[in-house]
Each structure stands twice: as structure tokens, then as C-alpha cells.
Amino acid sequence: MELLNIECLGKRLRLEGSMAGWQQLYWDNQLVSQKSASADNQSFTIHEFELSRPSSLAEPSHDDVITQTNRQVMKVRLESDVQWQPFIINYTVLVDNNTIADGQRNSKDIERQTPEVAPVKQQKFSFVGLASLGFKLLKSAKVIKTMLAAASVAAYSWLFSIEFALALIACLVIHEYGHIKAMKHFGMKTKGIYLIPFMGGLAVSDERINTRWQNVVISIMGPTFGLFMSIGCMLAYWLTGNIFFAGLASFNALLNLFNLLPILPLDGGHILKSITFSMNSMVGLIACIAGAAAGVFISYSLGLALLGFLLLIGSLEIVFEWKSRHQSHLLPLDRYGQIFSTLWYFITVGLLIAIIWYFAASGDEMLSMPLEILRS
Template sequence: MDVQVQLLNIDCLGKPLRLEASLAGWQAVYWDNALVAQCPASADNQGQRSHQFQLQSGEQTLTITLKIDLNWQPFSLSYQLYAQDKLVTEGQRNQHDIEQQTPVVAPVKVSQLSLVGLASLGFKLLKSAKVIKVVLAGASIAAYSWLFSFQFALALIACLVFHEYGHIRAMKYFGMKTKGIYLIPFMGGLALSDEKINTRWQDVVISIMGPTFGLLMSLLSLVAYWITGNIFFAGLASFNALLNLFNLLPILPLDGGHILKSISFSMNSIVGLAACVIGAAIGVYISYSLGLALLGFLLLIGSVEIVFEWRSRHHSHLLPLDRYGQVFSAIWYLLTVGALIAIIWYFASSGDDILALPLKILSS
């Protein structure tokens, strides 16, 4: 059975009546967590439907009818609840309502064995201890000081924290409770929250706000370099841009992987997938044309990964992006990537070997 989205939760005869559905066409109605009506998967996954079932109220058996009119993109739901053909309640729901809800049945997340996943699990078990944050921050400073210098390590930590703070701000914007930022030596950082997201728009915004804040950090460093002429700010702007650019690569579990997956998986037609593939191919071509071999290779790998997972786009509890959300997310993503590359290119043209290192990494 498909993973379903909780679309409605209202009172019926003093107990909760819940409607769940999926893009694959499944619809199910639960009364007090007991299944009372359902529709199997079908190609017709939206429009008007009527669910009728019998409920016991005291010694009386009542015929209950739930009529709905569902539209997935853009999402809207209107409903009417009848008891014995008498209207009991009616209303409408939109994407904002889905974003703010707490599902009665929490979506089951399929765990994947990875170093990042294991690290995340370990930190979630220890996140209640604030001392862990201090220990990890100290370990990160020591690790980066060993690789670079103490001053640059502090600056790099500031960049990581600023990046993760972008994720935190996005989580708070959607009303999610956050558990703070955890720095991981040689791996970056994690912004943690106990709450689950309900829509792909939330996934896009939370994912892209980290690199967006990172871009802001590089721009501030660039301005500081113009004002002071201090090469330290130039290096900070360039290496921070490289750090955030790698986070935007379309490879899971990186931020870019979440963004591209949310955009791609919100497209229902093969035309949408074709557009995504063509866009990725153009990106690969441009990368190789500019001599950014590594960037082009990783972009290709990430795009292939998304294509192979596209068939499972309906097996998710996340409400898809509408057309406007898909276009806006793609433009936001491309502008952020372009700006980060421009900063790296700008400093590489200065003739300084250290400042040219980020571009050499992309060209490797």
C-alpha cells in the first residue's frame, strides 16, 4: 500500500475522522483510527469522490457520507460531511494547512545505511546533552587548525554555523521545533529537528536556505575584501563559496539532492522528467565547456540517481510542488549555483595560487 498524505482530520460523532490519500490514487477514511472506507489506486487520482460508510452512535446506526473535491497541483481540498443525508460540516484546505499539521500517524522513513545516517542517528541520541555541541565544536576547530591554521579554522567554523543557521531559520519559519546545530569534524555540520516535514516545498526551502545563507556569507566577505584589501577575506569568500557549491550538488543526502528530488518528483508527466533530464544535460555540458570537470561529473551522477528514483515519486507522504513552486525552486537553485561559481571564478582570476585553488578543484 502507498505512503499516504493526511489530508483531513475533523470531528465526527465525537471522534476523529481522518482522510488520507496518495498521488497514486489511494484514498482511505479512518474513524477513531479504524479503517471505515477506502478506494484503490487508480490513474484518476483527483477530482470529486464520495466515501459512504456506517457508524454506530449509541444504539443507532448512522449512514455517514464524506464528499471531497481534491486537486493535487496546486493543492486544494473542499469537503462536506453528511450524517443521514444532513450536512454536518464543510470546509476547505490548502497547502499551508498541510504544512502546519501534525500527522496522527507519523510517516515511516526508510533508513539507508550510510556514514552520514549513522552519524545523524548517533547525534540524535546525544542531542539532549549541550556539552556534546561544545565537544564537537572543539574537535572541529582542532581538525581544521591541523589542516589550515587556527585563524582560518575559526573562520571556516563561522561559515559552517552560518550555513546551518540558514536551515534552522527555515525550520522555524515553518513552525518546526529545532534542536540546534552540531558540527562534525571533516564532515561539516547538521541542523536537527524532531519534527517531520509534510510538503516538498518545505524540503526545498529548508535545504536551499543553508547555501543561500552561505552565499550571503561569501558576499559579505567579498565586500570586506574590497574595503580592506585583506587577502584573508578573499580566501574566506572563495573557499566558503566552494563549500556551499558542493552542498548544492544533486546528490543525496546533500542539500542539492533534496532540492532536485523535490522538483523532479513533483512532476507527474514524462514531459516533466524529460525537462529535468535536458536541464541536467545542459548543466553537464556547460560545466565541461568551462573546464569544471569534477562539477560536471558529480552533476551527471546526481542526475542519474534522481532519474532512477523518479518512478517512486508517488510513494511519499510529501505534498508535491505545484507548477509555480517547481519553476521558482529551479530558478532559486540555479541563481544560487551561478552566484557561487561566479565568486570562485572572480578570485581565481586574481592570479593568486591559493585563491585559484577552489577553481582548480572544480577543474580536476
Template sequence: MQLLSIDLLGKPLRLEGSLAGWQQLYWDNQLVSQLDADSDRQAQTEHQFSLLSGDKELNCRLETRLVWQPFSLEFVATVNGETILSGQRNSKDIEQQVPFNPPTPERKFSLIGLVSLGMKALKSAKLIKVVLASASLAAYSWLFSFQFALALIACLVFHEYGHVRAMKYFGMKTKGIYLVPFLGGLALSDEKINTRWQDVVISIMGPMFGLILSIFLLVAYLVTGEMFFAGLAVFNAFLNLFNLLPILPLDGGHILKSISFSMNSIAGIALCTAAAAGGVVLSYSLGLTLFGFLLIMGMLEVVIEWRGRHHSHLLPLDRYGQIISAIWYVGLVAGLISIIWFFASTGDELLRLPLLILGT
């Protein structure tokens, strides 16, 4: 991941590194210094390299003090022993940085390239949103009814709006919401995330907005007694609970992966595995067989990929972030299950359907 980007002698100086301990220093996008992977590396590091300015050789040095959790980076850049620049960075600076993207070489004209350009133009137009939304409305109307299809699309848009609000909170430019028939919706951004905290917040805010909507629908049902509000509330809760399953690319998969991959020790992944095992036992004891089975599958995926966590460009969560994310996730799951359970207890066969699915 990109740890530092400053201007040195009129050219960009960029430091990249990872939890594995490797660091690479680039000046004007040319590699000038490198440290091999070493998970036991001390916080204090030093990079030295030489540059030519006419006939004069410049001895450059970048000294850093790097702490991963909580993240902080102090740096001093010197040229021939004279300090040129110094400062420090924290996780907020990492969130706001624009990652370096190497320039793509120009391609000659081709029919495939022209078609690709046309597709990109189509995707960027508002027309594609209208087409997808219309197709979703037609598909859900065919499955249910026109009125319920409209309500379902409203639930999907409200869920995706939670993702959009989180993206905007982090200052990211968004492309809007796309509805995909039978697959739900997508909230797209023009920018990439830089930290796992961003990944957690953006991922969890969709189901969070879904829970808020289900609570409003629950209140509307209690006030009016209309079964339409009850059906929509339980169906919306079920969709958002499904989205919290710890399986990529679902929101729950991103959340659990961010928490697990931020743990820099065997004890960390063991604790996460134990927590997941507790969730599996609880799921089976409550009769939520499907939820417990998918929890096992999701955790296996996380454990398999855990070894490669050091090579991620995302800044890991600190201990506080890990705890807050886990509590937020568990509380959100509990809230959605409570709504499903409440409506199942009414005895209505249709309202019991989501709980029956979870018990299969």
C-alpha cells in the first residue's frame, strides 16, 4: 500500500510497503530503494539513494518511523545532510490519499477497442440505469405483483443509498445506484478505498439502512395493522440479513474479511475463528441451519486467504476498529433476526417464510 507521497527536488517521492515488512521507494516513478519482507522489522527504517543534478551527485535519505496499529508514520527527507521535508501521517491521511495508478500505454485503433469505448460510454450514461431499473421492475412484477415490485425496489434503493452515503462521507465520488434484475443493486464509485475501516463502514451501512427501514415498516404495521407493511418489513429484513452472510462479494464477507485480515497474529485469526464457531453453534441451536452452514463456508474462505493479507494495499484496522466493527456487525445481525422472529411469532404462514428458509 502507498504509505507516503511527497515532492522531492521537483519530482514525486513515493513510499510503498505492507505488514509483511517490505518497503519500496520510488522517485519520479523509478525504484531507488527497497527493503525485503521482514515481519520483525523495527519501526525505524532508513532509505538511501543517489541522484545526479548535472555533474553533481546528491545523496538522498528518507528516514521513517512506522507504527501499524494505530497507524502513524513520521518521516524526514534529507539531501546532502540538509532536511528538505519532514512530517507525519495518520489513518485519516491514508483515507484521503489518491492511490498511484501507473499510466496505461496508448493502444492503436481496433474494432474491439471501439466496442469497449462504446460500452464504457453506455455505462456512464443515465440510460443504462433506467433500462436496468425497468428490467428489475418487470422481473419482480412477474414474480410477485406490481405493487410489491415497487416496494421491493424501494427497499433495494434504500439499502444501496446507505452505501452511497458512506462513500460520500469519505469524500469519494460516486456513480450512483444500479439495479440488476434478480441480483439486487450496486452502488458504484469512481475511486478506490485505501483502508479496511472504509471497507467496513461502506459495506455495513447498506444493511444498516435496511434495518432502519424495517424498523419504520414495523412501526407502520403496529400503527395501521396493514399486512403489506408486515410483509415488506420481514422480507426487507431477510434480504439484508442474507447480505450480511460472511461470503464474498456480499457485504458481510467484506466486513469479516476486513476484521480478520487486520489481525496480525495467529492468536487473532484463532479468536476470529472461535467467534465464528460460536456463531455457528448459536445458529444451529436457534434452528437457523442455513445461516450456520453459510457462516462455516464464509469463515473457511477467510482462513484460506488469510496468509495473503500482508500483500493488501489497504491499511488494516487497529484494535479499536476491530472491536467496534465486530460489535456493529453482531448487533446488526441480531436486530434483523429479531424482526424476522417477531413476525414469525404472529403465526401468519407468509410472515414465517423467511424463518423457515433460515431453518432449512
């Protein structure tokens, strides 16, 4: 992950590193120093490299020839002290033993940073690249967004009824808006909500996350907004006595509870991955595999083909996460963040179950259906 990115002698000085201990220092996107992962690595690290420049500050003309004798060799030294939980990095940059920059960065700075983008390499034609381009065009086309929303309403109306379709769309939009709200909280640019027939919804952002905490908040805010909607529908039911609001509260709670299953790529799976991989890579791998195994059992028991398809995507995500564990750019959760995220998850799950249980106790057959699904 990117630990530091500051200006040094008119160029960018960037420090990349991970909890495994390795660090790489770049000046003007050129690797100038690196430290390998080792059990002997300490939090305090020193990187040194040399630069040469003309002894005169004036730029040479085309007729001038700069020889080695009229070049000045400068010794650059970066001293950094990294504490991972909670994350703090203190740094000092020296040129010829003179301090030119120093300061401190914490997790808030990591959340707000825009990571360095590697130069784009020219690639040959491929169907994968064509599909990627098509998906980018899809995301940028507002007319496609409208068409997908209309197709979702039509599909759900055909399966059930127009009333149910509109209610389901409302549940999906509120859920996805929770994700969008969290992204905007972290200053991320968003492209809005996309409704996909029979698949649900998708909140799209132009930017990648920098910390596990961002991943937790963005993932859990969808179900949290869904919880708020169920509570609002419950209040409307108490005020009006209209059973429609009771049914909407209960089924919306079931929808968001399903999304909190600890299975990738569902929101619950992302929360589980962020918490466990922040503890230890092996703990994260075991937890995600256990979640996938539970998902296979649920998919087979209930005959949920769509869940099986999602599990395939989630399995690829687990493999990718494990392979890139030493090069991950994500700042891990500290102990407080792990505990808080776990409590937030279980409180949300508990309240959603409580809403389902409350309406099932009324004895109404329709309102008892979500609880019967849970018991199955």
C-alpha cells in the first residue's frame, strides 16, 4: 500500500509498504531503494539513494555538454517510523544531511489519498479488453441505467405484480443508496445506482478504496439503510394499520439479512474479509473458505442457482485476495476497528432478525413467510 507520497526536489517521492515488512521507495516513479520482508525488520526504517544534477541551477542550452565533473551528487535519505495499529507514520527527508521535509500521516490521510496510478501499457486486441471497454461505456450511459431500471420493473412485474415490483425496486434503491452515501462520505466519486434484473442492484464508484475500514463502512451501510427502511415501514404500519407496510418491512429485512451472509461477493462477505484479513492472512483465508462452504450448502439445500453463480465470483475474489496479500494496498483495521465492525455487523443482523420475528408472531401467513425461510 502507499504509505507516503510527497514532493522531493521537484519530483514525487513515494513509499510503498506492507505489514509483512517489505518497503519500496520510488522517486519520479523509479525504484531507488527497497527493503525485503523479514522478521528482523523494525518499525524504524532508513532508505538512502543518490541523485546527480548540474551544479548550476540554470538549465543548460542545447549547445552545452554536461560532463560528470560539473554534476553535483546529492545523498537523499528517508527516515520513517511506521506503527500499523493504529496506523501512524512519522517521516523525515534529508538531502546531504539537511532536513527538507518531515511530518506525520495517519489512517485519515490514507483514506483521503489518491494512490499513484501506474503508466498504462499498450495492449493488443482481446475479447477481455473489449468486454471491459463495453462495461465502461455501460456505466457511463445514463440511458442504459434507465433501461436497466425499466427492465427490472418489467421482469419483477411479470413474475409477481406491479405493486411487488415497485416495492422491491424501492428496497434495492434504498439499500444501494446506503453504499453510495458511504462512498461520498469518504470523498469518492460515484456513478450512481444500476438495477440489474434478477440480480439486484449495484452501486458504482470511479475510485478504489484505500483502507479496510472504508470497505467495511461501504459494505455495511447498504444493509443499515435497509434496516432504517424496515423500521420506517414498521412505524407506518403502527400508525396506519395497513398490512402492506408490515409485509414490506418484513421482506425488506429478509432481503438485507440475506445480503449480510458472510459469503463473498455479498456485503457480509466483504465485511468478513476485511475483519479477518486485518487480523492475519491465514485467518482471513480460513474464514472466507468457511463462508464459501456455508454458501455451497445453502445453495444446494435451497436450490439457489443464483447464489451458486455468486459463489463462483466470490471464490475468484478469495484467490485474488490471498495471492496479493503481501502487496495489498489496503490499510488493515486496527483492534478497535475490528471490534467495532464486528459489533456493528451483529447488531444489524440481530435487529433485522428481530423485525422478521416480530411480524411473524402476528400469525399472518404472509408475514410468517420470511421466518419460515430463515428456519429452512
